Amino acid sequence: MTVQRLPERKQVKVEDTWDLSSMFASDESWEAAFKKLDKKIAGYEKFRGTLGESARQLAACLGFDQEFDRAADRLGTYAHLRSTEDQADSATQRMVGRYMNLATRASQAASFIRPEIMAIPESTMKKYLAARELSAYRLLLERLLRFKPHTLSDKEERLLAMQGEMAQSANHAFRQLLDSDLRFGSLKNEKGQEIELSHATFLQFLISPNRNVRRAAFRQYYEQVKAHENTLVATLNGSMQCDVYYARARGYNSALDAALFPDRVPRKVYENLIATVRRHLPSVHRFYEVRRRKMRLRDIHHYDTYVPILSELTRRHTWKQAVSMIGKALRPLGDDYVAVLERGLSGRWCDRYPNRGKQSGAFSSGCYDSDPVILMNFKEEVLNDVFTLAHEAGHSMHSHLSCKHQPYIYSQYTIFVAEVASTFNEELLSHHLLRKTEDPLERAFLINREIDDIRSTLVRQTMFAEFEMLAHARVEQGEPLTVQACREIYGKLLRDYFGPEFVLDEELELECLRIPHFYRAFYVYKYATGISAAIALSQRVLNGGANELRDYLNFLQGGCSKYPLELLRDAGVDMESPQPIDTALRHFDSLVSELDALL
Numbered sequence: 253m254t255v256q257r258l259p260e261r262k263q264v265k266v267e268d269t270w271d272l273s274s275m276f277a278s279d280e281s282w283e284a285a286f287k288k289l290d291k292k293i294a295g296y297e298k299f300r301g302t303l304g305e306s307a308r309q310l311a312a313c314l315g316f317d318q319e320f321d322r323a324a325d326r327l328g329t330y331a332h333l334r335s336t337e338d339q340a341d342s343a344t345q346r347m348v349g350r351y352m353n354l355a356t357r358a359s360q361a362a363s364f365i366r367p368e369i370m371a372i373p374e375s376t377m378k379k380y381l382a383a384r385e386l387s388a389y390r391l392l393l394e395r396l397l398r399f400k401p402h403t404l405s406d407k408e409e410r411l412l413a414m415q416g417e418m419a420q421s422a423n424h425a426f427r428q429l430l431d432s433d434l435r436f437g438s439l440k441n442e443k444g445q446e447i448e449l450s451h452a453t454f455l456q457f458l459i460s461p462n463r464n465v466r467r468a469a470f471r472q473y474y475e476q477v478k479a480h481e482n483t484l485v486a487t488l489n490g491s492m493q494c495d496v497y498y499a500r501a502r503g504y505n506s507a508l509d510a511a512l513f514p515d516r517v518p519r520k521v522y523e524n525l526i527a528t529v530r531r532h533l534p535s536v537h538r539f540y541e542v543r544r545r546k547m548r549l550r551d552i553h554h555y556d557t558y559v560p561i562l563s564e565l566t567r568r569h570t571w572k573q574a575v576s577m578i579g580k581a582l583r584p585l586g587d588d589y590v591a592v593l594e595r596g597l598s599g600r601w602c603d604r605y606p607n608r609g610k611q612s613g614a615f616s617s618g619c620y621d622s623d624p625v626i627l628m629n630f631k632e633e634v635l636n637d638v639f640t641l642a643h644e645a646g647h648s649m650h651s652h653l654s655c656k657h658q659p660y661i662y663s664q665y666t667i668f669v670a671e672v673a674s675t676f677n678e679e680l681l682s683h684h685l686l687r688k689t690e691d692p693l694e695r696a697f698l699i700n701r702e703i704d705d706i707r708s709t710l711v712r713q714t715m716f717a718e719f720e721m722l723a724h725a726r727v728e729q730g731e732p733l734t735v736q737a738c739r740e741i742y743g744k745l746l747r748d749y750f751g752p753e754f755v756l757d758e759e760l761e762l763e764c765l766r767i768p769h770f771y772r773a774f775y776v777y778k779y780a781t782g783i784s785a786a787i788a789l790s791q792r793v794l795n796g797g798a799n800e801l802r803d804y805l806n807f808l809q810g811g812c813s814k815y816p817l818e819l820l821r822d823a824g825v826d827m828e829s830p831q832p833i834d835t836a837l838r839h840f841d842s843l844v845s846e847l848d849a850l851l
Contacts, residue, residue: 257608258607258610260338260607260608261337261341261607270333272622274621274622275333279347285323285327286327293354296818303369304372308385310380310385311383311385311389317362317365320362322619322621322660322825325619327354328355329618332351336611336627337427337432337609340432340608341610344552352417355416356740357415359413359416364409367404368406370399380393381394388578389628389661391813404502412498419494422488422491422682423636423771425487426488429480441460442461442462452629455468455634455636456472456634459634461559463549466559470759471759477759481765485733485738485765487771488733493727495724495727511774515816516816517668517816518762518828522777525717526832527722529714529837530537530647530748532841533751536750536751537753538841539840540552542844542847542848543561543784547559552754552755553754553756555757558704560635561851562697569635577685578638581642582677584794584801586805589805593648601623601624602625602641611627614640614643614644616648616651618648620664623648628641628644635701639705645674650673654808654810657809657811662811663811664812665810665816668778669807669819671779671781671782671786672782672820679790680790683794687769699846699847699850700847702843703843709750709780709782709783711778713776713780714780719745720770720777722745724773738762740759746761781833782837783831784833785820787832787836788824789804792825807820810822
């Protein structure tokens, strides 16, 4: 039987790929811009040692730095996007490497800026902040001055800046191993088709209605993870050692405190998230038991948790149908919002389908001077991919509106609020589909999907967040991560979060070694807080009127003009309170009860 393989990049239809010409018309034009920016690095030197002379001189330096960053962002974004198209393409990998080298050298050249600003006497800085020349940078400076206790001398900052490329080595090694070098073989799906198993197609097998297919894919995938467990632990340990090193070098109490500081998020937000989710774990355990009963399983394993309980209600959606469905679901956000989004998704904002070597998963990207673009690995038979597209579209519209309404310096919103905008769109899509169905079985199917979304985004990501906290704490205590240590930490979390009746396969203890987000320290908790805020805000918009919609659109237009907790508070939700998380998990519990009754 012929094995169904992914196409090579050159075999993909142009209309199914993204259009990056809003950044650069070609790799050659990127090269010309690269050389031009490379020469500008020397321009930093004329400002060294002068920032305390006058408000005008400080403003000139900040203006030069912002102009450089804007051009560098365009270069770096293009190189990264090109490299994700085929990660085995050495030419685009070289572009990324050269950009990283340029960015590191620029960072070294600009490393004097922060310490010189910090050295300006408080009385002088107070006058500067009132000066007309610095009005555009006042918020930037106020935020920068918060970092004064964690900013080192000029020479020390320069040394840290020189380590930029080296600090990414563990992440680069992990991505190359996971996406390019690991080979998982192939296996037959429920239709008897031989399909290549990859990181990108793993989920496709896990949603198979045939349990033998799910089990075989799970075991075959983790055979390769286990075969490389020592290498994977070494890269994860290297990344976390790096996190701890930088936190200590800058005088933070821990890597977690260092990660929370830029967004001015109190540690209690992180800790309350874990504590609140743990209080609701009995509801999660109850869902697994409902799932086991409804699937008529003797016992339930991890590979049984992705397939819809009503497997026979599979839904197939072409790209065009998915775009239309998302547009209808987002009508509550207004005609202008939907018109812009539909043009982008029907056009070439998106790199739509999998190809060999393409980066797995999905993301939204772009820069201030480009269209927002989306990487997808869209599969028509996977309903969740429609929700993923709605999710990434939320990011893209957030970017579009922030760039339209904010200057470059305040246009780049933080990840904390980004996950609210994306998950909000998923909530509206779920609401739309549930509202229009009159079939009890279809309603059960969609409720199952929403339950699984809350479970995977709120509960599962909180488990990941707790693993990150515990693993970093071990490294901070002088205990490097080993295979056995990872198994112990992650194994205990699995038992707590999945409950006593859930069968945990030994291989699952290695799941923590294949999660890309762990290479971006303390990132995943924002998915959990994001869905909690999104549920609250979507209900507020759906049940409200013009004022509630205005508040939400103002939030999308806000960029980083305020700290994330302030932006959310203005939009109508307080994330320093456990209430949004409690609300989301009570909603989860009611959905479990309705699903149990429907089936």
